[in-house]
Amino acid sequence: MKYNFDEVFPRKGSASVKHDLMKPFFGTDDLLPMWVADMDFKAPECVLDAIRKRCDQGFLGYTFGDESYFGAVIDWLFRHYSVQAKRNELHYIPGIVVGIAFCIQAFTKPGDRILVNTPVYPPFVNLPVNNARELVTNKLKLVNGRFEIDFDDLEQKAKGCKMMLLSNPHNPGGTVWSKADLQRVAEICKRNGVLVISDEIHADLTLPNYKHTSFSTVSDDAHCNSITFIAPSKTFNIAGLSSSVAYIPEKSIRDTYFEYLEASEFANGNIFAYIGAEAAFRYGEEWLAHLKDYLVENIAFADEFIKKNMPLVKAVLPEASYLLWLDFNGLGLLHEELQDRLINKAKVALNSGLTFGGNDYAGFFRMNIGCPRSILKEALERIAMAFDDVR
Numbered sequence: 001m002k003y004n005f006d007e008v009f010p011r012k013g014s015a016s017v018k019h020d021l022m023k024p025f026f027g028t029d030d031l032l033p034m035w036v037a038d039m040d041f042k043a044p045e046c047v048l049d050a051i052r053k054r055c056d057q058g059f060l061g062y063t064f065g066d067e068s069y070f071g072a073v074i075d076w077l078f079r080h081y082s083v084q085a086k087r088n089e090l091h092y093i094p095g096i097v098v099g100i101a102f103c104i105q106a107f108t109k110p111g112d113r114i115l116v117n118t119p120v121y122p123p124f125v126n127l128p129v130n131n132a133r134e135l136v137t138n139k140l141k142l143v144n145g146r147f148e149i150d151f152d153d154l155e156q157k158a159k160g161c162k163m164m165l166l167s168n169p170h171n172p173g174g175t176v177w178s179k180a181d182l183q184r185v186a187e188i189c190k191r192n193g194v195l196v197i198s199d200e201i202h203a204d205l206t207l208p209n210y211k212h213t214s215f216s217t218v219s220d221d222a223h224c225n226s227i228t229f230i231a232p233s234k235t236f237n238i239a240g241l242s243s244s245v246a247y248i249p250e251k252s253i254r255d256t257y258f259e260y261l262e263a264s265e266f267a268n269g270n271i272f273a274y275i276g277a278e279a280a281f282r283y284g285e286e287w288l289a290h291l292k293d294y295l296v297e298n299i300a301f302a303d304e305f306i307k308k309n310m311p312l313v314k315a316v317l318p319e320a321s322y323l324l325w326l327d328f329n330g331l332g333l334l335h336e337e338l339q340d341r342l343i344n345k346a347k348v349a350l351n352s353g354l355t356f357g358g359n360d361y362a363g364f365f366r367m368n369i370g371c372p373r374s375i376l377k378e379a380l381e382r383i384a385m386a387f388d389d390v391r
């Protein structure tokens with residue numbers, strides 16, 4: 001088989017955040033790691049080959065993102081999302097979280113309000129707070145097992161905000177926002193003077209039968225009032241290369257952001273950030289298609305297992321990426337007890353819902369299913385066993 005996603009590799013002892021940093025978060029490190037959004041699959045061979053070739057050359061001096069690298073980014077954005085990015089509208093960024101922190105610092109000041117849709121990827125909650133901005137939450141509605149934006153609430157909350165952090169697609173839950181959703185977000189934000197930061201890190205993992213829409217393409221409101229972040233990091237499982245890109249079509253926003261980066265003497269990334277990203281974008285397509293098929297099967301496996309063996313647990317199944325949002329509230333246990341059983345009985349590490357927006361998400365946990373099916377099966381069996389007495 002050309003791509004064998006069933007193969008299990010030992011990753012402990014490789015300074016992996018997912019595998020080797022459980023102790024500070026869970027108090028123990030003997031857990032099956034189903035938390036950090038990093039998959040237990042090797043990066044595509046094309047990426048590893050490109051890195052090996054550069055190592056063989058032997059020179060690891062100062063390196064910049066050249067025309068070939070940016071050409072691969074531009075081509076990828078156009079082929080997949082009809083984004084017509086120009087070279088001067090793009091900037092290398094090491095990580096999207098850092099890129100968003102720079103946005104907060106460049107476009108807002110302490111006390112300014114920043115809008116997010118909760119539950120959301122924890123740094124979206126933490127970045128505004130850690131930068132002394134006021135966090136404003138527009139809670140997503142769970143409708144038939146899928147998140148929807150509460151636009152009436154968004155209308156109210158957008159007033160007085162300076163920025164909105166949009167996870168497009170959404171993490172957690174993997175919701176792929178429709179073009180109509182994004183057009184409404186764009187219109188409300190433009191009308192209220194709210195700059196939209198569209199984090200599209202999960203876009204390339206949009207699963208078959210769903211279609212990702214890149215924010216800037218949905219309307220003039222979106223095009224002239226947004227910063228979009230993209231990255232090959234989730235897509236090709238190469239987060240350790242620290243390789244992302246900011247795309248800013250509107251000149252005044254771009255000038256402010258790029259001037260902020262220049263004033264911070266922030267210019268180039270590490271050599272492998274460019275080499276790995278370019279190889280992935282140029283040659284990783286086939287690997288990605290097979291990966292998505294495997295993820296679809298993992299999601300179906302988990303869904304079936306949960307329905308059969310843990311009928312009181314409800315899952316939001318992703319339309320993009322590999323993160324399940326699980327609601328354990330039907331079991332009637334307090335969050336602390338759920339967490340305790342997951343850690344001490346199941347011996348499985350899941351992300352606590354509380355970190356995705358506070359107490360509203362007690363009883364929720366996020367599970368990463370980007371792993372060989374045998375690991376997924378074991379994790380699910382252990383979780384079912386840990387709650388066997390409350391079925």
Ligand SMILES: Cc1ncc(COP(=O)(O)O)c(C=O)c1O
Nearest residue numbers: 037095096097098121167171201
């Ligand atoms: C929505 C979202 N944005 C950003 C990141 C991380 O981005 P980076 O590693 O580039 O900072 C993640 C990782 O899980 C994510 O889910």
